[in-house]
Amino acid sequence: MDRLEAMSIFVAAAETGSFSSASRKLRTPLPTVSRKVAELEAHLNARLLVRSTRKLTLTDAGVAYLAACKQILEQVGEAESAAAGEYSTPRGELVVTAPVVFGRLHVLPVINEFLAAFPEIAVRLVLADRNLHLLDEHIDVALRIGNLPDSSMVATQVGTVSRVICASPHFLAEHGEPVTPADLARLACVNFDSLPSGPVWNFAATAAPQQAVSIRPRLSVNTAEAAIDAAIAGVGVTNVLSYQVARAVDEGKLKLLLRDYEPEPVPVSVMHAGQGRLPLKTRSFIDFALPRLRAALAGQNDKPRVKATARSKQKHATSSR
Incomplete structure (x- = not known):
């Protein structure tokens, strides 16, 4: 039995809550996943998981063994990275995640330049409008939009973006x-629809407390791009983030409204797990990306922006776009 492989499968099953989910995550046949965990339990002479029709539950022995497996697998990964030269020469696969629109507009151009400058590094860019767990999903670098509570994650702010109200000149001329x-x-x-407040839009003003306004949705959509396209078509006023609508505003297709009532800008941060020595591929990408992302975001807001901070201990954002 390959114990490291069995440990990896056990960790995946414990974290996903089912053998089928672990099978999909690892791209391993379901019977293999079940068999490897059974072999591991037989080797240890201990029950690690309680199986039910709905989910897997860790036993007391399983909880302790899971923590040990994670530590062992992390140490093995670091040893392999060191042996492969990841700490002396930038090489290997780098996994980066970002919100869908922000990633396409701002992160992908940086990655394209980075690949040209570092030929021995391959990048996998995961665009998702949800916060992926860096350790569980094996992510090296994440872009987050929003305020970040404290944690062991290391984050560097690269700028801010604002939530803005806009509509087409044609719609405004008519209404x-x-x-x-x-x-x-x-x-x-x-x-x-992804706005946490739903059909209630929040505003702020210098001389007034935060305001909440119930709006009348003529159209509800589940992506910012669809909302922007509908606003350009004259369907109505929309509420999106400044970077999402910057091009349409520059081209005169949309006009920004109620600028004095915009909520405070939210930070954009580059994050990594910050555990152990950082592989050179990760450090190289962060050093390459930070000045370029700061430059890309510099023109996003007309209002005063929060000064970018040095590295600070922070956690996953509670909101992403």
């Missing part, structure tokens, strides 16, 4: 331009 957030109640709106 009038809102002067205050309350004016949105009389206008057709395009709502982005």
Whole structure:
């Protein structure tokens, strides 16, 4: 029995909660997953998992063994990286994750330049509008949008983005331009379903507390791109992030509204796990990406932006786009 392979399969099964999920994650046949875990339990002469029709549950022995497996597999990974030269020469596969639109607009161009400069590194870019767990998903670097609670994650802020209100000039000529957030109640709106507040848009002003306005969705969509396209087509006013709409505004297809009532900008951060010595491929990408992302975000907001900070201990963002 290959114990390292069995440990890896056991960890995947424990973390995903089922053999079928572990099978999909590892791209390993389901019977193999079940057999390897059974062999491991027989080798240890201990039950690690309690199997039910709904999910797997760790036994007390399984909880302790899971922690030990994670530590052993991490040490083996670091030893292999060192032997392969990842700590002396930038090489190997680098996994980067980012929100879908931000990744396509700002991260992918940086990666394209990076690949040209570092021919021995291959990059896998995972675009997802949810926060992937860096350790569980084997992610080297993550781009996060939002405030980051403290944790063992290491994050470096590269800029900020704002939530903005916009509409097409044609729509505004026909229906009038809102002067205050309350004016949105009389206008057709395009709502982005991923907003935590739903059909309630939040605003702030220098001399007033935060305002919440219930809008009248003429159209609800589940992606920012669809909301922007609908707004350009004159369906209504929409609420998106500044970087998502920057090109349409520059081209005159959309006009920014209610600038004095925009909420405070939110930070954009580059994150990594920060555990142990950082492989050179990861350090090289971070050093390469930081100045380019800062430059890309520098023109995103007209309002004063939060100064980018040095490295700080932070956690996954509670919101991503």
